[in-house]
Amino acid sequence: MGRGRILGPHAHAKTMSATSTAAPTRRIELPSPPAVLASLLEETGKGEHAAVGRIAELCASDPNIAVEVLRLSNSPAYFRGHHVTSVRRAVGLLGLRSLRNLVLCAVARACVPAERVGGLDLGAFWEESLRRATANRLVAQKMGAAAAVVETAFTVGLLQDVGVLVLAQAMPEVAARWNDFLRLQPDERRQREREIFGTTHDAVAVDIMAEWCVPDDIAVPVVHHHAPDRAAEPHQFLTTVAALGEVVAAVLSADDRRRALDRARQMLLLAAGLDDDAIDDLLRTLGGEVEATGAALGIGVGQQPTLEEILQTANRGLVEMNLSYEQLVARLEEALAEKERLARELEQRNRELERLSITCPLTGLPNRRAFSGRIVYEVARIARSGGPLCVVYGDIDHFKKVNDTWGHAFGDQVLRMVAAILSDGLRQTDMVARVGGEEFAIVLPDTPLSGGRVVADKLGAALRSKVVATPTGERRAFTMSFGVAGAEGPAAFGVDVDAMARRLVRAADKALYASKEAGRDRATVVEPCVPWPATGVSRGT
Numbered sequence: 001m002g003r004g005r006i007l008g009p010h011a012h013a014k015t016m017s018a019t020s021t022a023a024p025t026r027r028i029e030l031p032s033p034p035a036v037l038a039s040l041l042e043e044t045g046k047g048e049h050a051a052v053g054r055i056a057e058l059c060a061s062d063p064n065i066a067v068e069v070l071r072l073s074n075s076p077a078y079f080r081g082h083h084v085t086s087v088r089r090a091v092g093l094l095g096l097r098s099l100r101n102l103v104l105c106a107v108a109r110a111c112v113p114a115e116r117v118g119g120l121d122l123g124a125f126w127e128e129s130l131r132r133a134t135a136n137r138l139v140a141q142k143m144g145a146a147a148a149v150v151e152t153a154f155t156v157g158l159l160q161d162v163g164v165l166v167l168a169q170a171m172p173e174v175a176a177r178w179n180d181f182l183r184l185q186p187d188e189r190r191q192r193e194r195e196i197f198g199t200t201h202d203a204v205a206v207d208i209m210a211e212w213c214v215p216d217d218i219a220v221p222v223v224h225h226h227a228p229d230r231a232a233e234p235h236q237f238l239t240t241v242a243a244l245g246e247v248v249a250a251v252l253s254a255d256d257r258r259r260a261l262d263r264a265r266q267m268l269l270l271a272a273g274l275d276d277d278a279i280d281d282l283l284r285t286l287g288g289e290v291e292a293t294g295a296a297l298g299i300g301v302g303q304q305p306t307l308e309e310i311l312q313t314a315n316r317g318l319v320e321m322n323l324s325y326e327q328l329v330a331r332l333e334e335a336l337a338e339k340e341r342l343a344r345e346l347e348q349r350n351r352e353l354e355r356l357s358i359t360c361p362l363t364g365l366p367n368r369r370a371f372s373g374r375i376v377y378e379v380a381r382i383a384r385s386g387g388p389l390c391v392v393y394g395d396i397d398h399f400k401k402v403n404d405t406w407g408h409a410f411g412d413q414v415l416r417m418v419a420a421i422l423s424d425g426l427r428q429t430d431m432v433a434r435v436g437g438e439e440f441a442i443v444l445p446d447t448p449l450s451g452g453r454v455v456a457d458k459l460g461a462a463l464r465s466k467v468v469a470t471p472t473g474e475r476r477a478f479t480m481s482f483g484v485a486g487a488e489g490p491a492a493f494g495v496d497v498d499a500m501a502r503r504l505v506r507a508a509d510k511a512l513y514a515s516k517e518a519g520r521d522r523a524t525v526v527e528p529c530v531p532w533p534a535t536g537v538s539r540g541t
Helices: 036-044 052-061 063-073 087-094 096-111 122-142 147-159 162-170 172-181 186-197 201-211 216-224 233-253 257-270 276-297 307-314 316-320 325-356 368-385 399-406 408-424 449-464 497-517
Strands: 387-396 431-434 439-445 467-469 475-477 480-489 523-525
Touching: 036 052, 036 096, 052 063, 052 087, 052 096, 063 087, 063 096, 087 096, 096 147, 096 162, 122 147, 122 162, 122 233, 122 276, 147 216, 147 233, 162 172, 162 186, 162 201, 172 186, 186 201, 186 233, 201 216, 201 368, 216 233, 233 257, 233 276, 257 276, 257 307, 276 307, 368 387, 368 431, 368 439, 368 480, 368 497, 387 399, 387 408, 387 449, 387 497, 399 408, 408 431, 408 439, 408 449, 408 467, 439 449, 449 480, 449 523, 480 497, 497 523
Parallel strands: 480 523
Antiparallel strands: 387 439, 387 480, 431 439, 467 475
């Protein structure tokens, strides 16, 4: 059952199309769902034409799914006075929509075990996912959605952030940093993801939804819940619900409860058209619903705050305003002293984090370590799903002369200028990294060789047009030499993506030096695309 990517990085369509079904080449990239998932999703999507016997047979064929189906059918939400021991009977009791929710939840939880996500707190991740799912369900109900749509909204919430797990699996060495910003607002969390992983959970979800053959009514909201206007018209409602649900869920977990509560009320009023009574009822119900649903699905959650507790926390600052002026001054002085102490401690820790980070401290760009992780990820993606990929290596011409003539301070200024020009000339889905002294590497997903040449020529022209004053008062422009290499997927199952990534990098680097030897200030393209290594090739290739 083939599926394509949902609004890929270079696509502008708002729908999904069928493409390659190549299997993933590395388990640490896209987690492979059980083979039964696609068949189950297809069968449960048939509505009244679905064959219950066939669905029961599929559920029984996967032990994890069978156990979850029986467990949920015997939970308080579905218990009918006697224990259910037959998968077929459990399927009939749950209904198709609830079964689809359960299957997707079970698969998502089983596909990425704790030992593969570094220090990411899986318990906190699934608790937060359940909060979103429950908030989605309540928002959809308040907006008058049909029961089937309400259940779909719940499923969307469970999967909204599943891309975080794939990113943690791909870069486990930095995954624990996700725990530090779990309690931020949704948009702030997404920005921190981009800083740490070089991309975001919704961007990665494009490929996950395709790999898992998830239906469009779930997949499109999962991919576009941070930009509902980009979803196709049939999916606008659920995508908006997903965006609202994420904001509502933050009321339970955000450190800044006042800000989270104000934003949730504002968005529910403007985007959902709910009045104050409906909003209060939703928020009052939310915590208890999360606890009950967690128990039904086997997701461990702690006690959720009530609306009264949320309001008490949010209003704590207002209560403190009733203190006398003298008390406020004294507390302010204490707070300032504590702030200074914490600032010194934070500065010391930040210096250590900077040393260990994946960011170049001079230019602010990702460093070689980050580039290496991204190129392997992109190679694995096209090996599985097909499509082109370009790698561009660039080197500032005569840079040694810059340092020798005007000093390293000016050399650093030039490096920062070049980094800014390269960043401004690329798309959000591209990546530019500083991988050496004056050497930069660019990853261009979904870009053929011809497009790679265009990008290199455009960046070279942008740099030539930038004139800067040297410390001696001269007006100088700088140039770069580029090497472009590309790959085209899909590849044979089992191909060594690490070896292919090294081939691409070597080819681009070799082309860069060809540009240097040919006179500099130009781009050399390796044609045709770099061939894939034979299956089973050694890692030293």
